[in-house]
Amino acid sequence: MTVHKIGIIGLGKITEDQHLPVIAANPAFDLVAVSSQRGIKVDGARTFRAPADMYEAMPELDVVAVCTPPQVRHAIAREALAAGKHVLLEKPPAATISELDDLAAFAAAQGRVLFTTWHSQYNAAVAHARDLLAHHSVKRLAITWKEDVRRWHPGQKWIWTAGGFGVFDPGINALSILTEIMPTPVFVRSAELTFPENCDAPIAASLAFATNGPHDSLTAEFDWRQTGPQTWDIVIETDEGTELRLANGGARLEVNGELDVERKPAEYEDIYHRFAQLLRDNRSLVDSAPLRLVADSFLIGRRLTTEPFHE
């Protein structure tokens, strides 16, 4: 087995919680370096302030995982590809559609692997829902993604800035499941985005989708003002009357009220297994569909204003 010498760029919460332990447990990867503006150190790896220094000092590095905030991912990923590295991108893979399309084209030109990860797609229940829907028409689909922003994003001021996505930061996880399980492309038909009057990103959104086939209604409700029980559910009714309920953010699937699949989430374990396969096959996996749906929602969405948000 090839062991890839990997570097991580950006050492925030998701890196500490997921990437570091998952890489340590995967024999296909050997973490040899990290690039951290704040100079954070990781046992067994060299630390660099800038990716360019890392590439110069450690030419044996062949893979990087980019876990910085999305605003700087495009420049960092371009620099990595230019240096001949294969690249894994945390979600969302770039700040804009144009940036992501540029990265896909550049990776192809460089002959390097580019892997856009959408962690919510890596769930056994999601894969099973996709397989069940492959041979059915979806008649009705309702996404309900309601959580308490104060609980999950304390102190994260950037999520309220323009380009910070607001409630689409969790909402894009639901959209990544939607595009994964639907057997045909999905389009945003209309959208209402609710902005707190003191914020530049929405706190809630209502979306209506269309497909190229017939259907009754396909909708999503995102809300960051949900206290008490939190909801990350997708309920689907097929044309034959079967009801699928994907609950807990894609970790549990019920079919007609009966438990079908429930697995302790192992999203990042699956992501790094897939990455090892892609590297072996020298094949990129660039999935821009979730980011496109967000951009389309902002493009055609009507803006409503609500009371100011204070943490």
Add this chain to the structure above:
Amino acid sequence: MTVHKIGIIGLGKITEDQHLPVIAANPAFDLVAVSSQRGIKVDGARTFRAPADMYEAMPELDVVAVCTPPQVRHAIAREALAAGKHVLLEKPPAATISELDDLAAFAAAQGRVLFTTWHSQYNAAVAHARDLLAHHSVKRLAITWKEDVRRWHPGQKWIWTAGGFGVFDPGINALSILTEIMPTPVFVRSAELTFPENCDAPIAASLAFATNGPHDSLTAEFDWRQTGPQTWDIVIETDEGTELRLANGGARLEVNGELDVERKPAEYEDIYHRFAQLLRDNRSLVDSAPLRLVADSFLIGRRLTTEPFHE
């Protein structure tokens, strides 16, 4: 020479002003039918209320031009491709990025030609600017697109609705020139969109762009509140100090203050010549870059509110 039997779907102002006379003067096309919800008639062509009736009654029709409002273009173009027709799309080619990407994939699967037209790209001065910039770095670029909405869009309520694009309706013409003349991809780095407080689309926008290369500043100013002289200019300074001024919406090019190219616009003549070439080669031309920049501007743009707009 093959003569293509063409049908036009949607008989609004741009069809009357441009498509009808230009098709009549181009021997590669024979206008045999029109599809008009309002039942508008055109000499020498049969009129149908719905495209499906047109396809059924006239199987010899091989090409359609879709000139409806953008909100319905995706469904109409899909229906045409499914019926085996080659398709020309007026600008903007679809309401969302997801819709346009779906049309490109479907046209390829159907083996039919899809042609996204951006009329401002079809100017001798634009082509010459592109050729001049092919071997230079752009140091500074400033788009100024300022016109009087009351003069150019009287009574068009749909442009003020969500998804109606607002000032990006003319602005996307500037963006289509930008992506055509720039030798490398362009990204939106930041955007400010100014909405009248009674409208769901912006009346003005300020954009800042980035490229993968070094540059000083790349900007665009769109404004629909310009009375008096109207401005549709792009001024470019190269790293060698050459100044290009594309004026009058791309019809005139000055280089270092000297007139270089000026031609009476023949945008739609050139569009239909290109379409005939694409049909001959059975080759699609799908340019999504201008629409992507608009979607990206809405995605990362900060929203400002200004006084209500009343026509």
